[in-house]
Amino acid sequence: MQNLAVEARGLQKRFRDVEAVRGLDLEVVRGEVFGLLGPNGAGKTTTLEMLEGLQPPDAGEIRILGRDWRTQGTEIRGRIGVQFQSTQLDDKVKVREALEMFASFYPRSRTPSDLLRLVQLEDKAEAFQSRLSGGQRQRLALALALVNDPELVFLDEPTTGLDPQARQGLWDIVRRLQSEGRTVLLTTHYMEEAEVLCDRVGIMDHGRILELGSPRDLVAGLQQPSHAEIEFLGEPPDPAPLAALLGRSVDVKSPCWVIPLSDPRHDLQQLLNGIERLDVPMRQLHVRRASLEDVFLQRTGRSLRD
């Protein structure tokens, strides 16, 4: 029990006629980076807000760092750090002032210069919040979330809208948080991010967690954990002859044929033989490991980005 940072049972939340969260169980172990994954509207943000103590659940139990929001709210708030997708601070507040203001709310806090170094905003200390770029604002929001040296950090879509370089930088910071022994609970709709960063992920859809586990285990548990892509120059030809020969389905994703592999050792051999027999005018062959995207696709029949 003691080593759980987040413990939620049977969470439900309803907004008028929308059931945002319907019966959600979640356990996040201390020191772990946990990702909530899902399309927009899956209930990730509502779940996070209930865990952050912003929305009381209609039903269910929450314990954060072993404490109850209803009786130990102030204590919990002192130990968690929160970053939202977008937080509009006062336009005319300077970066350093924002950090000082938030620091004053906690009995113990990290110094502004320390935090600015961590998120690489040292040269922006005296800049107005309104003059920061999107990535800089995101980093300021992260610095604000770390002001109180929190044990548990909530990050809601921390890299949405960031360029690849800024995203890398943020990932480095998250890894560092973990190496310092903190627990991180983040939401994202980038599969790659979840696979790279998270020890475990929960895949959400329609207010429920569909799959829970480490990214590697989830992918390995797929019926077809990998697939072959046969690439053509221009439009691929009709794959029906190959499909008939192999006795399995072949999808067309221009300019490729995509063939799911359940047993790569055997399937790949068979595939290469078929290609040779039919003299397929292919250009390249790639074998790819399935991703969390495919896990979602298999569970819901929909793509994450729809």
Add this chain to the structure above:
Amino acid sequence: MNSWRVFSGLVGLGLRLYLRIPAAMFWIMGFPAVMLLGMGTVFGGKADTEVKLVWAQPVPGIAVDEALRKSLEEAGLTIEVVPTNEAEDRWRRGKLPAMLEGTDGKVRLRMNSYLLIQGKQIESMAQQGFLAAQAQARGVESPARIPVALESPSGHPLGSYAAFLLPGLLGLNLLMMGVFSTGIVDVTMREKGGYKRLATTPVPRHVYLAAQVCSRMIILLVSGALLMAVGVLAFGVRNQGSYAALVAVLVLGSACFLSMGYFLGSLARTVETYGGIANLVFLPLMLLSGVYFTLDSAPRWLQRGAELLPLAPLLRILRGIINDGASLGAMGTELAIVGGWTLALFVLASRRFRWI
């Protein structure tokens, strides 16, 4: 966490942020001073401001009836004789409240229906002068007039329009700060998630909000002091009452209208809808409470109604202190109305306040 340290830090930051927004500074600090200087000069003048009457010259080259002219001037009017076409031109452009036409006993006064208040004054003076001229023509001695004494209601000798306007602007400032500045910031903080972010920290909401209210009160007191200084320097308007009472009333009024701002803010989800709500409250309050002029000619029920809203009694108290040197004890009814509104709005605003 030391609440006092958090509070004073937030007050300091609030003041610094306010100083960085030129538009807000103008509306709270500059605008009242500009209004006082402008309107105090235009409408204030001296107590014996001349009343001008344009007399359209009947025929070019032929003089107007000199006897009538003399009587009109004795009645207090300043007569300006102008060629008919020029007078017609000024009349049509709506510049004249009244215009005298004709001569030799066949004169006619044309009055501008848009400017009746000014016109009425001119008319009564013109009628008097006309009666006197007729009496003189018949060889009768001019009838005596009622003696007139010019005094301010407070009885102190500098009761100029600026002295009437200054307390009105002080009160208006509180209303603007509450309904516009406070309400808009409140709605924006909720709409953009600023409050939500604060709600995840241990800062108690009453400490945060008290700091916001306190920094706004400081700004209001500073702007009030500035306005008083302009009043003294430009118009010689001095506070006849106690400064302690004045500050106490301004603090009470700030509490009233800042609560109003937070209450109105709780009614709107977006800044756009808030604009409508704010104007719906601000305009009637400003127009009905006698900020710029007394509402003596308004229907009685409207005047009575306005007296029950918070701004009109507040202005009565402010005018009582500044112009009459009245003590707070003498204005119990007004204080009770303002205090009642403050309490009601504070309770409503506190109950309805939401971080999200």
